[in-house]
Amino acid sequence: MSKILSVKGLNVEVENRSLISNLSFDIYSNSLTCVTGENGVGKTTLIKTLLKDYHQKDHVDFKIKRNQIKYIPQFRNIDDDYALSIKNFIGLGLQNKFLPWLSMKERRQIDAIIQSTDLSKIKKEPLGKASGGEQQRVYFAQALASQPRLLIMDETTASLDKYAKVDLLKLVKSIIKKNHLAVMFITHDPGLVQQFGDYNLHIADHRGTMNRIGGQD
Numbered sequence: 001m002s003k004i005l006s007v008k009g010l011n012v013e014v015e016n017r018s019l020i021s022n023l024s025f026d027i028y029s030n031s032l033t034c035v036t037g038e039n040g041v042g043k044t045t046l047i048k049t050l051l052k053d054y055h056q057k058d059h060v061d062f063k064i065k066r067n068q069i070k071y072i073p074q075f076r077n078i079d080d081d082y083a084l085s086i087k088n089f090i091g092l093g094l095q096n097k098f099l100p101w102l103s104m105k106e107r108r109q110i111d112a113i114i115q116s117t118d119l120s121k122i123k124k125e126p127l128g129k130a131s132g133g134e135q136q137r138v139y140f141a142q143a144l145a146s147q148p149r150l151l152i153m154d155e156t157t158a159s160l161d162k163y164a165k166v167d168l169l170k171l172v173k174s175i176i177k178k179n180h181l182a183v184m185f186i187t188h189d190p191g192l193v194q195q196f197g198d199y200n201l202h203i204a205d206h207r208g209t210m211n212r213i214g215g216q217d
């Protein structure tokens with residue numbers, strides 16, 4: 001396990017209103033850190049602050065490059081008519097892409113991601129026709145195409161049923177292990193935290209506390 005991010009004495013504010021004071025925690029590779037707390041405590045604002053303060057080393061010290069951090073937002077505007085195939089959508093996640101088509105190396109990389117995220121059977125289907133759980137798996141796969149070392153998932157499971165939630169988290173855990181990835185996962189689901197979290201960064205009363213949990217592999 002190597003350190004990916006060190007946060008020390010960070011104050012998280014919005015429009016001069018303090019949300020979290022004197023926050024300190026570390027994020028390591030090979031681990032899933034759940035970020036929990038009531039609505040409005042400042043979880044999303046914390047993530048925005050970390051990304052905004054990337055170059056400011058006093059309180060937020062990333063050990064990785066900015067382009068090795070990937071954020072998967074909670075909502076996307078994908079409607080039923082969205083016609084791009086799942087494979088091409090995942091390809092959009094490739095970094096430093098100059099050509100409009102995929103090189104042989106990129107094609108192999110995308111094929112490996114499709115296989116590891118169990119999307120082979122539906123890779124030619126339009127993304128708009130995929131189920132909610134499949135779409136979340138595709139967003140995760142697209143994020144992997146940029147070969148991140150830290151992945152931030154913002155309530156990615158919120159719209160899924162309990163089986164799809166567990167399936168997605170099992171997949172995330174297996175990729176964490178395989179790619180030595182660090183994941184920060186904002187969630188309101190205590191069952192998922194207990195079952196899959198390695199750490200829980202819990203925010204309440206303007207304070208953040210990091211606890212070790214030790215979720216399943």
Ligand SMILES: Nc1ncnc2c1ncn2[C@@H]1O[C@H](COP(=O)(O)OP(=O)(O)OP(=O)(O)O)[C@@H](O)[C@H]1O
Pocket residue numbers: 014015019037038039040041042043044045046
């Ligand atoms: N740009 C902004 N300007 C003013 N207030 C904001 C802004 N962004 C967020 N806030 C306020 O800051 C507080 C924290 O918001 P934030 O979205 O970070 O909470 P959260 O913990 O992620 O909540 P949830 O679990 O509901 O998503 C809220 O009271 C919100 O209204």
